[in-house]
Amino acid sequence: MSDHVYKIVELVGSSPDSLESAIDNALKKASETIRHMRWFEVIETRGHIEDGQVAHYQVKLKVGFTLDD
Amino acid sequence: MSDHVYKIVELVGSSPDSLESAIDNALKKASETIRHMRWFEVIETRGHIEDGQVAHYQVKLKVGFTLDD
Amino acid sequence: MSDHVYKIVELVGSSPDSLESAIDNALKKASETIRHMRWFEVIETRGHIEDGQVAHYQVKLKVGFTLDD
Amino acid sequence: MSDHVYKIVELVGSSPDSLESAIDNALKKASETIRHMRWFEVIETRGHIEDGQVAHYQVKLKVGFTLDD
Amino acid sequence: MSDHVYKIVELVGSSPDSLESAIDNALKKASETIRHMRWFEVIETRGHIEDGQVAHYQVKLKVGFTLDD
Amino acid sequence: MSDHVYKIVELVGSSPDSLESAIDNALKKASETIRHMRWFEVIETRGHIEDGQVAHYQVKLKVGFTLDD
Amino acid sequence: MSDHVYKIVELVGSSPDSLESAIDNALKKASETIRHMRWFEVIETRGHIEDGQVAHYQVKLKVGFTLDD
Amino acid sequence: MSDHVYKIVELVGSSPDSLESAIDNALKKASETIRHMRWFEVIETRGHIEDGQVAHYQVKLKVGFTLDD
Amino acid sequence: MSDHVYKIVELVGSSPDSLESAIDNALKKASETIRHMRWFEVIETRGHIEDGQVAHYQVKLKVGFTLDD
Amino acid sequence: MSDHVYKIVELVGSSPDSLESAIDNALKKASETIRHMRWFEVIETRGHIEDGQVAHYQVKLKVGFTLDD
Amino acid sequence: MSDHVYKIVELVGSSPDSLESAIDNALKKASETIRHMRWFEVIETRGHIEDGQVAHYQVKLKVGFTLDD
Amino acid sequence: MSDHVYKIVELVGSSPDSLESAIDNALKKASETIRHMRWFEVIETRGHIEDGQVAHYQVKLKVGFTLDD
Numbered sequence: 001m002s003d004h005v006y007k008i009v010e011l012v013g014s015s016p017d018s019l020e021s022a023i024d025n026a027l028k029k030a031s032e033t034i035r036h037m038r039w040f041e042v043i044e045t046r047g048h049i050e051d052g053q054v055a056h057y058q059v060k061l062k063v064g065f066t067l068d069d
Numbered sequence: 070m071s072d073h074v075y076k077i078v079e080l081v082g083s084s085p086d087s088l089e090s091a092i093d094n095a096l097k098k099a100s101e102t103i104r105h106m107r108w109f110e111v112i113e114t115r116g117h118i119e120d121g122q123v124a125h126y127q128v129k130l131k132v133g134f135t136l137d138d
Numbered sequence: 139m140s141d142h143v144y145k146i147v148e149l150v151g152s153s154p155d156s157l158e159s160a161i162d163n164a165l166k167k168a169s170e171t172i173r174h175m176r177w178f179e180v181i182e183t184r185g186h187i188e189d190g191q192v193a194h195y196q197v198k199l200k201v202g203f204t205l206d207d
Numbered sequence: 208m209s210d211h212v213y214k215i216v217e218l219v220g221s222s223p224d225s226l227e228s229a230i231d232n233a234l235k236k237a238s239e240t241i242r243h244m245r246w247f248e249v250i251e252t253r254g255h256i257e258d259g260q261v262a263h264y265q266v267k268l269k270v271g272f273t274l275d276d
Numbered sequence: 277m278s279d280h281v282y283k284i285v286e287l288v289g290s291s292p293d294s295l296e297s298a299i300d301n302a303l304k305k306a307s308e309t310i311r312h313m314r315w316f317e318v319i320e321t322r323g324h325i326e327d328g329q330v331a332h333y334q335v336k337l338k339v340g341f342t343l344d345d
Numbered sequence: 346m347s348d349h350v351y352k353i354v355e356l357v358g359s360s361p362d363s364l365e366s367a368i369d370n371a372l373k374k375a376s377e378t379i380r381h382m383r384w385f386e387v388i389e390t391r392g393h394i395e396d397g398q399v400a401h402y403q404v405k406l407k408v409g410f411t412l413d414d
Numbered sequence: 415m416s417d418h419v420y421k422i423v424e425l426v427g428s429s430p431d432s433l434e435s436a437i438d439n440a441l442k443k444a445s446e447t448i449r450h451m452r453w454f455e456v457i458e459t460r461g462h463i464e465d466g467q468v469a470h471y472q473v474k475l476k477v478g479f480t481l482d483d
Numbered sequence: 484m485s486d487h488v489y490k491i492v493e494l495v496g497s498s499p500d501s502l503e504s505a506i507d508n509a510l511k512k513a514s515e516t517i518r519h520m521r522w523f524e525v526i527e528t529r530g531h532i533e534d535g536q537v538a539h540y541q542v543k544l545k546v547g548f549t550l551d552d
Numbered sequence: 553m554s555d556h557v558y559k560i561v562e563l564v565g566s567s568p569d570s571l572e573s574a575i576d577n578a579l580k581k582a583s584e585t586i587r588h589m590r591w592f593e594v595i596e597t598r599g600h601i602e603d604g605q606v607a608h609y610q611v612k613l614k615v616g617f618t619l620d621d
Numbered sequence: 622m623s624d625h626v627y628k629i630v631e632l633v634g635s636s637p638d639s640l641e642s643a644i645d646n647a648l649k650k651a652s653e654t655i656r657h658m659r660w661f662e663v664i665e666t667r668g669h670i671e672d673g674q675v676a677h678y679q680v681k682l683k684v685g686f687t688l689d690d
Numbered sequence: 691m692s693d694h695v696y697k698i699v700e701l702v703g704s705s706p707d708s709l710e711s712a713i714d715n716a717l718k719k720a721s722e723t724i725r726h727m728r729w730f731e732v733i734e735t736r737g738h739i740e741d742g743q744v745a746h747y748q749v750k751l752k753v754g755f756t757l758d759d
Numbered sequence: 760m761s762d763h764v765y766k767i768v769e770l771v772g773s774s775p776d777s778l779e780s781a782i783d784n785a786l787k788k789a790s791e792t793i794r795h796m797r798w799f800e801v802i803e804t805r806g807h808i809e810d811g812q813v814a815h816y817q818v819k820l821k822v823g824f825t826l827d828d
Contacts, residue, residue, distance in 0.1 A: 005443040008424035008474070012282035012340065018089055020156055023185070023192060029281040029343055031190030040192075042183040045111040047092070049132070052100030054092060054109075060284070063187070064426065067443055074236040077217035077267070081351035081409065087158055098350040098412055114180040116161070118201070121169030123161060123178075129353070133219065136236055143512040144495035146543070150558035150616065167557035167619055198560070202495065205512055212374040215355035215405070225296055227639055230668070230675060238673030247675075249666040252318040254299070256339070259307030261299060261316075270670070271357065274374055288420035288478065294641055305419040305481055321663040323644070325684070328652030330644060330661075336422070363710055365501055368530070368537060376535030385537075387528040390732040392713070394753070397721030399713060399730075408532070432572055434777055437806070437813060445811030454813075456804040459594040461575070463615070466583030468575060468592075477808070488581040489564035491612075503708055506737070506744060514742030523744075525735040546739070547564065550581055570779055597801035599782070601822070604790030606782060606799075626788040627771035629819070633696035633754065650695035650757055681698070685771065688788055702765035702823065719764040719826055750767070 006038065006064040014058045019045065022059040030063060037065045075107065075133040083127045088114065091128040099132060106134040144176065144202040152196045157183065160197040168201060175203040213245065213271040221265045226252065229266040237270060244272040282314065282340045290334045295321065298335040306339060313341040351383065351409040359403045364390065367404040375408060382410045420452065420478040428472045433459065436473040444477060451479040489521065489547040497541045502528065505542040513546060520548040558590065558616040566610045571597065574611040582615060589617040627659065627685040635679045640666060643680040651684060658686040696728065696754040704748045709735065712749040720753060727755040765797065765823040773817045778804065781818040789822060796824040 013026025023040065031037065044060035082095025092109065100106065113129035151164025161178065169175065182198035220233025230247065238244065251267035289302025299316065307313065320336035358371025368385065376382065389405035427440025437454065445451065458474035496509025506523065514520065527543035565578025575592065583589065596612035634647025644661065652658065665681035703716025713730065721727065734750035772785025782799065790796065803819035 004426075004428055005440050006426035008426065010284035010286075010338070010424075012280075012284065014280055018087075020192075020195075026281050027187060027190060027192065037187040037190060039187060040185050047109050049096060049106040049108060052096060052106060054089070054096065057089075062424070073219075073221055074233050075219035077219065079217075079353035079355075079407070081349075081353065083349060087156075095350050116178050118165060118175040118177060121165060121175060123158070123165065126158075131217070142495075142497055143509050146493035146495065148493075148560035148562075148614070150556075150560065152556055164557050200493070211357075211359055212371050213357035215357065217355075227675075227678075234670060234673060234675065244670040244673060246670060247668050254316050256303060256313040256315060259303060259313060261296070261303065264296075269355070286422040286424075286476070288418075288422065290418055294639075302419050323661050325648060325658040325660060328648060328658060330641070330648065333641075363708075365537075365540075372532060372535060372537065382532040382535060384532060385530050392730050394717060394727045394729060397717060397727060399710070399717065402710075432777075434813070434816075441808060441811060441813065451808040451811060453808060454806050461592050463579060463589040463591060466579060466589060468572075468579065471572075487564075487566055488578050491562035491564065493562075503744070503747075510739060510742060510744065520739040520742060522739060523737050545562070570777075599799050601786060601796040601798060604786060604796060606779075606786065609779075625771075625773055626785050629769040629771065631698040631700075631752070631769075633694075633698065635694055647695050683769070700767035700769075700821070702763075702767065704763055716764050 005067045007067050008062050008064045009034070010043075010060065010062055012058055012060045014047075014056045016054075016056045019057050019059055022057045023061065026059065026061050027063070034063070034065050037063055039064045074136045076136050077131050077133045078103070079112075079129065079131055081127055081129045083125045085123075085125040088126050088128055091126045092130065095128065095130050096132070103132070103134050106132055108133050143205045145205050146200050146202050147172070148181075148198065148200055150196055150198045152185075152194045154192075154194045157195050157197055160195045161199065164197065164199050165201070172201070172203050175201055177202045212274045214274050215269050215271050216241070217250075217267065217269055219265055219267045221263045223261075223263045226264050226266055229264045230268065233266065233268050234270070241270070241272050244270055246271045281343045283343050284338050284340050285310070286319075286336065286338055288334055288336045290323075290332045292330075292332045295333050295335055298333045299337065302335065302337050303339070310339070310341050313339055315340045350412045352412050353407050353409045354379070355388075355405065355407055357403055357405045359392075359401045361399075361401045364402050364404055367402045368406065371404065371406050372408070379408070379410050382408055384409050419481045421481050422476050422478045423448070424457075424474065424476055426472055426474045428470045430468075430470045433471050433473055436471045437475065440473065440475050441477070448477070448479050451477055453478045488550045490550050491545050491547045492517070493526075493543065493545055495541055495543045497530075497539045499537075499539045502540050502542055505540045506544065509542065509544050510546070517546070517548050520546055522547045557619045559619050560614050560616045561586070562595075562612065562614055564610055564612045566599075566608045568606075568608045571609050571611055574609045575613065578611065578613050579615070586615070586617050589615055591616045626688045628688050629683050629685045630655070631664075631681065631683055633679055633681045635668075635677045637675075637677045640678050640680055643678045644682065647680065647682050648684070655684070655686050658684055660685050695757045697757050698752050698754045699724070700733075700750065700752055702748055702750045704746045706744075706746045709747050709749055712747045713751065716749065716751050717753070724753070724755050727753055729754045764826045766826050767821050767823045768793070769802075769819065769821055771817055771819045773806075773815045775813075775815040778816050778818055781816045782820065785818065785820050786822070793822070793824050796822055798823050 011026045013022045015021035041062045046058045048055045080095045084090035116126045117124045149164045151160045153159035184196045186193040218233045222228035253265045255262045287302045289298045291297035322334045324331045356371045360366035386407045391403045393400045425440045427436045429435035455476045460472045462469045494509045498504035524545045529541045531538045563578045567573035598610045600607045632647045636642035667679045669676045701716045703712045705711035736748045738745045770785045772781045774780035805817045807814045
């Protein structure tokens with residue numbers, strides 16, 4: 001188990017609702033093509049503003065997944 | 070459209086409820102004097118503690134807005 | 139009052155629910171042994187993924203408390 | 208002369224042509240309202256892509272100017 | 277529109293001519309296999325020296341593109 | 346009290362005497378136009394040299410002040 | 415030769431033996447699917463502890479490879 | 484002597500007088516409970532402002548001390 | 553299991569032999585007083601030089617351990 | 622060839638014309654006393670402003686050269 | 691004047707008295723061999739502790755000087 | 760002893776064998792021209808890859824030495 005190799009991809013997810021759902025949306029999309037995702041790390045939190053209010057949150061993630069079978 | 074110039078201001082908003090409402094509070098106050106805000110970036114997340122619990126969250130933001138008419 | 143000395147500890151809290159409750163869980167545990175906690179700062183936001191979804195959020199905090207009596 | 212005080216503003220300029228003209232465009236706009244600008248520092252270089260090519264460069268600057276009369 | 281998910285790849289482009297053409301060369305190569313590229317960020321600027329002169333500039337980019345259809 | 350909004354400005358103060366008086370000079374000048382300054386953070390310490398000696402210290406500050414009435 | 419384009423991937427390798435063999439394990443796995451790897455950069459060194467001892471080292475790498483034929 | 488192990492604690496000291504006395508106050512308080520302190524590193528310099536003047540300086544320190552007997 | 557709270561301590565270990573044994577020495581000493589250590593992260597690698605050669609390596613670590621029973 | 626040792630110097634070059642010629646000017650001056658320069662890395666991009674326009678660009682470089690014969 | 695080239699050296703000065711005199715001591719020593727020093731930047735502030743008190747402050751500086759005649 | 764002044768040079772050493780011998784090779788070469796080297800700090804760890812394996816490790820060091828007699 002100590003010899004796992006992970007690959008890390010960088011994603012941006014967004015949501016009009018919350019930081020958590022922006023993370024969820026990124027993972028949901030990524031899980032269509034990546035199996036065995038194990039962890040994520042938030043590296044940037046941004047958002048767009050319309051009419052003086054948050055239109056949607058944007059969260060940049062690093063996501064690690066195993067390359068092993 | 071490619072020749073927009075943006076100015077960036079740095080704000081701290083706070084809220085006893087959530088990170089999202091701390092962001093909202095900063096933008097609501099800023100929108101009283103700044104028009105055309107376009108995006109924000111969270112650069113620091115802190116908070117105050119009272120009696121072992123979060124009294125309020127503090128989120129430091131950079132907010133970009135257009136200088137164009 | 140200007141001569142307070144603070145000590146800072148570093149903690150990781152986690153929660154399946156939200157970033158805010160991950161912070162809460164860290165502070166609740168810390169308050170069992172640390173009195174006079176005054177502020178926190180989020181220095182890392184991560185999480186674990188199971189079946190393509192967030193299993194739990196992990197928030198790394200610095201927490202400051204007074205050493206004064 | 209050693210007691211100057213400078214204020215620093217953060218700007219984003221853009222141009223379809225070059226990094227240098229993105230800097231120029233930010234300074235030209237800023238000079239409409241700020242006198243006595245003395246130096247700038249590039250803190251971020253980005254750009255937008257359309258049809259696989261750079262549509263415009265975006266350069267984020269800190270610009271220092273004197274507050275003295 | 278607020279639910280886009282972006283993926284980010286990291287590239288190094290080079291050119292003997294200018295920083296801008298080093299960026300162009302990276303994007304031109306990437307566009308052979310990546311559709312829907314939207315933005316880039318320069319994260320490192322380097323170069324090789326021969327006979328005391330710049331032989332070519334090397335620019336490391338993060339490039340974001342949409343995963344949506 | 347938990348819903349304060351702060352704005353942050355960036356200043357450079359200088360003094361031939363000490364780091365502390367460079368901070369003082371920046372705050373004294375800023376207080377002519379900014380009321381309700383609450384805290385500062387030193388983000389850069391530099392200086393100019395003449396004849397092998399410090400001619401003046403330069404301290405770059407972020408200064409936070411309340412936007413509330 | 416000055417017009418090479420490199421792509422960079424991020425990997426985590428691990429080994430119970432040494433930092434060097436953690437690097438080796440990451441590269442060995444990556445070489446199954448990536449040809450023309452040219453350089454790596456260590457961006458994080460971590461490890462897991464069991465019974466007060468290092469169970470395995472984990473080294474996060476950026477690996478650059480040519481996209482040219 | 485080459486096998487010393489150090490532990491590092493993080494402290495904030497403050498003083499109305501100078502950066503140096505803010506450091507001193509942190510060390511004086513820490514020395515009540517920590518023996519064998521060997522070095523410190525300043526990682527943040529801040530302060531509070533009252534009536535447009537520095538009320539007190541705050542210096543965040545890492546302090547290393549030996550765990551050996 | 554998702555509600556673990558970790559505490560993180562910062563240590564410096566050293567060894568005349570290798571980076572790995574500097575890590576080992578820090579963990580061995582720490583395990584005398586800390587139970588349930590789970591992971592470490594290397595945050596600085598330094599060393600002392602005598603007669604033009606490495607006298608000993610110094611590795612600064614963050615070590616995480618569970619506060620749960 | 623794998624046993625090269627490089628030394629790195631830090632330089633600031635400037636030019637009224639472009640970022641590239643600021644790099645060139647630094648290398649041209651350095652090549653008067655340093656042989657075998659191999660690569661450079663841009664670590665800071667600044668400039669001076671006169672009358673609201675760029676008077677000259679300043680680029681801070683790290684330059685690596687071989688110490689081998 | 692816009693075509694100056696600067697070289698930057700890194701120094702550590704120390705003093706038992708103050709941060710300012712640690713800077714002075716570094717510059718005084720450097721001025722024995724370097725002419726035309728123009729500016730410095732403090733990049734690290736540390737110190738040694740003896741008997742629970744500051745034995746001496748250590749300030750790491752970058753110092754820029756002109757290479758021109 | 761508290762008035763030592765150190766100068767710091769930046770070096771890259773390499774070795775096909777290990778990180779430690781890459782450090783050794785840099786110091787061995789530097790000791791031909793620099794006396795009184797006291798400490799080093801690893802600021803970057805990289806390497807070259809040939810045929811999917813590490814060809815040699817490259818370690819970038821800062822090395823401090825006394826300027827005093």
